[in-house]
Amino acid sequence: MPAITASAPGKVILFGEHAVVYGRPAIAVPVNEVRARATVNADPRGVPGTMRIQAPAIGLDALLADLPDDQPLAAAVSSVLSMLEISRVPACTLRITSTIPLASGLGSGAAVSVAILRALSAFLGQPLSDEQVSALAFKVEKLHHGTPSGIDNTVITYVRPVYFVRGQPIQTLQVAQPFTIVIGDTGIPSPTAITVNDVRSLWGEKTAHYESLFDSAGQIARQARQAIESGRPEELGALMDTNHSLLQEMGVSSPELDRLVSAARASGARGAKLSGSGRGGNMIALASPDTASLVANALSAAGAYRTIVTTVHSK
Numbered sequence: 001m002p003a004i005t006a007s008a009p010g011k012v013i014l015f016g017e018h019a020v021v022y023g024r025p026a027i028a029v030p031v032n033e034v035r036a037r038a039t040v041n042a043d044p045r046g047v048p049g050t051m052r053i054q055a056p057a058i059g060l061d062a063l064l065a066d067l068p069d070d071q072p073l074a075a076a077v078s079s080v081l082s083m084l085e086i087s088r089v090p091a092c093t094l095r096i097t098s099t100i101p102l103a104s105g106l107g108s109g110a111a112v113s114v115a116i117l118r119a120l121s122a123f124l125g126q127p128l129s130d131e132q133v134s135a136l137a138f139k140v141e142k143l144h145h146g147t148p149s150g151i152d153n154t155v156i157t158y159v160r161p162v163y164f165v166r167g168q169p170i171q172t173l174q175v176a177q178p179f180t181i182v183i184g185d186t187g188i189p190s191p192t193a194i195t196v197n198d199v200r201s202l203w204g205e206k207t208a209h210y211e212s213l214f215d216s217a218g219q220i221a222r223q224a225r226q227a228i229e230s231g232r233p234e235e236l237g238a239l240m241d242t243n244h245s246l247l248q249e250m251g252v253s254s255p256e257l258d259r260l261v262s263a264a265r266a267s268g269a270r271g272a273k274l275s276g277s278g279r280g281g282n283m284i285a286l287a288s289p290d291t292a293s294l295v296a297n298a299l300s301a302a303g304a305y306r307t308i309v310t311t312v313h314s315k
């Protein structure tokens, strides 16, 4: 049996993080410059029914049977087996590698799940549909961070810019004019579950205030959708700036994120904001093809651990 490999991109949220957990729309786009990859190799001399899982980045090399059920990689594997009603895998090794930084808002967990689901189902001769992949990746996301909105598994499965409303069918965005985003990493890991829980407590204490912040973020996502679909991406800059202020008010920015956002603006970006759950992780800035490297250099000078320049288009 030949080795089967599948890969999946990272993602960034352009607008609407946190508010999306409370039913407001958000926009996210794939980031193809970073990827998670899963490869399944048959072990012709292995014991039938045994699967070895290797993920060197997290120091994992174990048999599936020895991993707890809620270990996210094991859960992704088990979800494929149960969907395909397979109780005994051919002896094989699943190896996972990724260039997506962990816990930084770039969707590494969902990308790893999507890559595993696709590689393993193809290896077993029954490739899953996009709909099945997204649904199973969502289940695994719940193990990573409790109450995910579903935005990560959606954008990463379909590899298209999406306008996402929790619980509603996926809406892909037509990008009338491609635009350039610079991503800057604070280098500070920030587990999504902790920030999402903190926001939930704050929302519980000051519900009306948080609801109005979420409403404003939702309104920005709607305006951004129009700008993207009608070929006016330059308008996204001001919308990013306003969304960042709202996220600051929600209490999810940090001095490092604010420093990178300011540096991006000062170097000619049209706007900038934190992206993802916040407190650490990544920020994004709207640039033009001409200013992207200037902005990226300014971010590095202001302490960004790494930068990625990506172009958003309809695929």
Ligand code: PMV
Residues within 6 Å of the ligand: 013, 016, 017, 018, 019, 020, 021, 104, 105, 106, 107, 147, 148, 149, 150, 151, 152, 192, 196, 275, 276, 277, 278, 281
């Ligand atoms: O840090 P990330 O990219 O996993 O962002 C999570 C985005 C939130 O809206 C904060 C949570 C969610 O599940 O949508």
